[in-house]
Amino acid sequence: MQERYCPQDIETKWQRRWAEEGLYRTSEDASRPKWYALTMFVYPSGDLHAGHWYAFSPSDAAARYRRMCGYNVFFPPGFDAFGLPAENAAIKRGIHPHEWTYGNIHHMRQQLGRMGAMWAWDHEAVTCDPDYYKWTQWFFLKFYDAGLAYRDLAPVDWCPSCNTTLAREQVWGDDRHCERCRTPVVKKELEQWRLRITRYADELLNFDGCDWPERVKVMQANWIGRSEGALITFATEAGDAIDVFTTRPETLWGATFLVVAPEHPLVGRLTVPEHEREVADYQLAASRLEEISRMSQTKARTGVFTGSYARNPATGELMPVWMADYVMMGYGTGAIMAVPGHDQRDYDFARTFDLRIRRVITGPDGNTGDLPQAWPGSEDDNLMNSGSFDGTRVGESAAIVTDWLEASGKGRSEVSYRMRDWVVSRQRMWGAPIPIIYCATCGTVPVPYEDLPVMLPEAAQFQPTGESPLKTCDAFRHVRCPRCGKDAERETDTLDTFVCSSWYQYAYISPYHMRGESLHADSLPWDRPSGDYWLPVDQYTGGIEHATMHLLYTRFFTKAMRDIGLVTFDEPMHRLYNQGMILGPDGEKMSKSRGNVVNPDEMVNRYGADTVRGYMMFIGPWDQGGPWDPGAIEGISRFLSRVWSTVFDEPSCGEQFAETNEDEVKEIERRMHQAIIKISEDFERFRFNTAIAKLMEFNSVMTRAKSPCVVKSREWDQAMTAMLLLMAPIFPHIAEEMWHRRGNEESIHLQKWPRGDTTKARDDETIVALQVNGKIRDRVAVAVGTDSDTLERIALESEGIQKWIHGKHVQKVIVVPDKLVNVVVR
Ligand code: ANZ
Ligand code: ZN
Numbered sequence: 165m166q167e168r169y170c171p172q173d174i175e176t177k178w179q180r181r182w183a184e185e186g187l188y189r190t191s192e193d194a195s196r197p198k199w200y201a202l203t204m205f206v207y208p209s210g211d212l213h214a215g216h217w218y219a220f221s222p223s224d225a226a227a228r229y230r231r232m233c234g235y236n237v238f239f240p241p242g243f244d245a246f247g248l249p250a251e252n253a254a255i256k257r258g259i260h261p262h263e264w265t266y267g268n269i270h271h272m273r274q275q276l277g278r279m280g281a282m283w284a285w286d287h288e289a290v291t292c293d294p295d296y297y298k299w300t301q302w303f304f305l306k307f308y309d310a311g312l313a314y315r316d317l318a319p320v321d322w323c324p325s326c327n328t329t330l331a332r333e334q335v336w337g338d339d340r341h342c343e344r345c346r347t348p349v350v351k352k353e354l355e356q357w358r359l360r361i362t363r364y365a366d367e368l369l370n371f372d373g374c375d376w377p378e379r380v381k382v383m384q385a386n387w388i389g390r391s392e393g394a395l396i397t398f399a400t401e402a403g404d405a406i407d408v409f410t411t412r413p414e415t416l417w418g419a420t421f422l423v424v425a426p427e428h429p430l431v432g433r434l435t436v437p438e439h440e441r442e443v444a445d446y447q448l449a450a451s452r453l454e455e456i457s458r459m460s461q462t463k464a465r466t467g468v469f470t471g472s473y474a475r476n477p478a479t480g481e482l483m484p485v486w487m488a489d490y491v492m493m494g495y496g497t498g499a500i501m502a503v504p505g506h507d508q509r510d511y512d513f514a515r516t517f518d519l520r521i522r523r524v525i526t527g528p529d530g531n532t533g534d535l536p537q538a539w540p541g542s543e544d545d546n547l548m549n550s551g552s553f554d555g556t557r558v559g560e561s562a563a564i565v566t567d568w569l570e571a572s573g574k575g576r577s578e579v580s581y582r583m584r585d586w587v588v589s590r591q592r593m594w595g596a597p598i599p600i601i602y603c604a605t606c607g608t609v610p611v612p613y614e615d616l617p618v619m620l621p622e623a624a625q626f627q628p629t630g631e632s633p634l635k636t637c638d639a640f641r642h643v644r645c646p647r648c649g650k651d652a653e654r655e656t657d658t659l660d661t662f663v664c665s666s667w668y669q670y671a672y673i674s675p676y677h678m679r680g681e682s683l684h685a686d687s688l689p690w691d692r693p694s695g696d697y698w699l700p701v702d703q704y705t706g707g708i709e710h711a712t713m714h715l716l717y718t719r720f721f722t723k724a725m726r727d728i729g730l731v732t733f734d735e736p737m738h739r740l741y742n743q744g745m746i747l748g749p750d751g752e753k754m755s756k757s758r759g760n761v762v763n764p765d766e767m768v769n770r771y772g773a774d775t776v777r778g779y780m781m782f783i784g785p786w787d788q789g790g791p792w793d794p795g796a797i798e799g800i801s802r803f804l805s806r807v808w809s810t811v812f813d814e815p816s817c818g819e820q821f822a823e824t825n826e827d828e829v830k831e832i833e834r835r836m837h838q839a840i841i842k843i844s845e846d847f848e849r850f851r852f853n854t855a856i857a858k859l860m861e862f863n864s865v866m867t868r869a870k871s872p873c874v875v876k877s878r879e880w881d882q883a884m885t886a887m888l889l890l891m892a893p894i895f896p897h898i899a900e901e902m903w904h905r906r907g908n909e910e911s912i913h914l915q916k917w918p919r920g921d922t923t924k925a926r927d928d929e930t931i932v933a934l935q936v937n938g939k940i941r942d943r944v945a946v947a948v949g950t951d952s953d954t955l956e957r958i959a960l961e962s963e964g965i966q967k968w969i970h971g972k973h974v975q976k977v978i979v980v981p982d983k984l985v986n987v988v989v990r
Contacts, residue, residue: 169808171772174901190284192697199235201227205242205708208268212275216761218746221777223553223705223776224281228893229847232917241283244294246595246661261594291664295676297596298617299689312360322352329591349453356589361720364579376740383711396575398474409496416562417550418479419501422485427493436471450489458489465513477574509539511538524549588660593633595658603645603652614682666710668723704737744789751791762792774895775801796952815870829879835865836883840920886918933984936968952979959985
């Protein structure tokens with residue numbers, strides 16, 4: 165009698181042995197194809213929660229499967245370790261963010277270890293290590309040298325009472341108040357560093373080489389938001405030019421007023437004295453609103469008249485210039501020509517303020533009457549009230565009108581993008597300092613590559629002053645200008661943490677490459693031959709919440725790196741898979757306030773890591789997520805105990821099974837091949853839940869077949885081996901333990917994935933339905949592939965059929981091989 169399955173003992177034992185033997189240490193091996201399996205790294209919040217397990221354990225199973233299929237697999241871990249929570253914790257507890265972060269990392273490393281994943285720990289990367297962020301800064305300088313980093317004004321959320329910028333998480337409530345002092349937040353323009361992602365807008369819309377979920381591509385395309393249209397210039401009476409971007413240049417004759425954004429640079433010049441007060445009040449109110457609510461279709465239209473007029477270049481009419489918050493400064497030119505007849509937002513605005521509405525597109529039946537609401541028009545309608553363009557089909561009109569605008573110097577065709585250049589400045593302390601120095605004589609001076617990293621100070625004060633501690637840290641701020649040697653100042657903003665995570669897949673290749681060494685412009689952040697071997701990423705797994713920012717930024721980084729000459733490929737990750745979200749037992753998002761958080765540590769203590777892993781993968785299709793089910797985890801636990809006894813317990817049956825039954829062992833072999841084929845397919849498509857269901861079924865088959873004789877057969881032995889191999893990616897510890905107890909020396913994780921044989925997997929008997937005049941009267945078991953003549957004879961001789969055809973005339977017999985025989989009688 166073997167001992168019972170006790171996960172706690174075997175899991176720590178194997179984790180220790182795997183580490184000692186370096187089982188998951190990874191290195192280049194030209195003899196095997198490589199597989200770079202990347203899972204989105206963690207923020208070191210302090211605790212690994214159920215969501216992390218839900219993301220990582222299936223990623224690990226997929227990586228392990230690849231490894232068994234013969235690939236040299238690279239599956240590195242890391243920490244996305246800069247960011248605001250560390251700074252808040254520092255203020256709250258009076259410790260340095262460094263201390264808080266590294267304490268959490270230490271704890272989470274243990275937790276990640278207990279998962280039993282094949283992490284390549286020798287490649288771990290932590291973004292807040294100086295040997296990591298010196299490269300983040302190096303990238304910034306490379307981008308700066310390539311003209312991809314620049315500084316200009318950009319809006320930030322600003323607390324007028326704390327006198328500081330706020331991160332998105334620090335702005336609370338619908339009234340958008342400061343988290344610290346509750347003062348309403350305003351938008352303010354600050355000098356900010358940006359990366360020129362818009363240079364790649366068109367290329368980023370091309371997803372060749374991305375085997376990615378459709379919805380991620382759609383989300384990125386929407387985020388980039390490419391619109392084709394025209395830029396049209398309107399001259400004001402005072403001689404200023406207002407450019408507008410429109411996607412409907414053909415509606416120019418219907419433009420009856422202009423609207424500029426409250427932040428538009430011309431507002432000051434446009435506003436006549438008697439409107440100044442009103443305009444200023446409106447601008448302040450607008451600065452308190454989020455873009456989302458300004459753009460809302462349902463929000464009541466608000467705005468103020470500036471008192472100025474501009475001339476419509478097509479009709480020559482004077483049009484009033486208004487200012488309203490439904491026009492965004494960040495899109496197009498920040499000014500629009502309002503066409504109330506054909507744009508609903510403009511229509512509502514015109515109705516609210518009693519402005520002119522002119523129809524310039526006919527209706528479906530040539531209708532030209534007044535409009536009860538905006539009429540967008542369709543391709544086959546015609547222009548009207550549009551001078552010499554009357555009667556032009558709407559479908560062709562944009563191109564025709566744009567040509568005319570260009571020929572007459574009133575405008576030109578233009579492509580506009582929703583996406584802006586990426587603002588990377590953060591007025592925060594716990595981030596990579598932007599390596600720039602400002603000198604009164606030399607201006608903006610990049611820190612020389614040799615001087616990297618620009619280190620974060622250890623002595624900064626963390627008082628809730630509302631200012632970045634870097635700003636008040638003189639030792640950090642005061643510096644000599646690298647060009648002229650005079651006193652100068654460092655940039656005190658740090659980089660957005662999305663910059664750190666845009667290149668981490670490259671950092672993993674040779675972590676802390678050139679540790680402690682000084683850098684040069686032509687250094688490379690990884691060891692060249694290693695990069696040539698591993699890059700790019702083959703399979704990326706992670707949450708859909710990163711569909712736009714992170715996944716777009718890392719694509720941008722890769723394209724910029726290619727143009728700088730660092731890599732030769734265009735896309736960072738060939739394949740992407742987005743897992744779903746694990747919910748609390750109540751079906752709601754897990755959260756401390758709801759009290760529905762499942763603590764994976766407790767579950768591991770109780771059931772063992774293999775059960776928790778298996779349970780995570782059994783919940784349902786991985787991309788769908790679902791609620792935690794306390795009952796179902798018991799089910800996985802029982803399954804593992806059952807397999808254990810299938811493998812080790814003595815068969816309990818008596819003498820009647822003294823001889824091996826040929827059919828029985830054939831059945832075992834067949835079921836084994838079926839399991840291998842099905843489970844392999846499931847692994848290819850991340851269908852872990854059905855893979856586990858198949859394992860359960862396979863185990864039941866084996867339990868039923870188990871007899872003293874059968875267990876001595878070669879087929880039984882093979883099937884047991886296959887069972888353990890098939891389990892290994894999902895249940896790495898128990899599979900390893902059973903593997904060794906069965907007398908194997910080498911780790912199961914170094915074995916080859918079993919091969920399924922489709923011929924041997926074929927069921928060799930099938931049930932054929934026997935019918936008389938379409939009604940089933942009998943069933944027989946026959947060999948698969950029995951020919952039609954034989955089937956016909958079997959049917960006619962069967963007792964069940966005989967009864968029904970006795971004394972009748974058989975008209976014809978229809979045979980569908982392997983399925984049915986229908987005897988038609990009269
Ligand atoms: C005249 C017009 C007539 C427009 C019409 C639409 C329909 P998309 O498709 O999203 O690119 N627009 C331009 N800049 C804007 C800004 N900064 N803030 C708010 N709205 C802006 O939208 C382009 C259209 O949105 C432009 O075309 C402009 O209105 C408006 F029957 O110009 B249109
Ligand atoms: Zn200088």
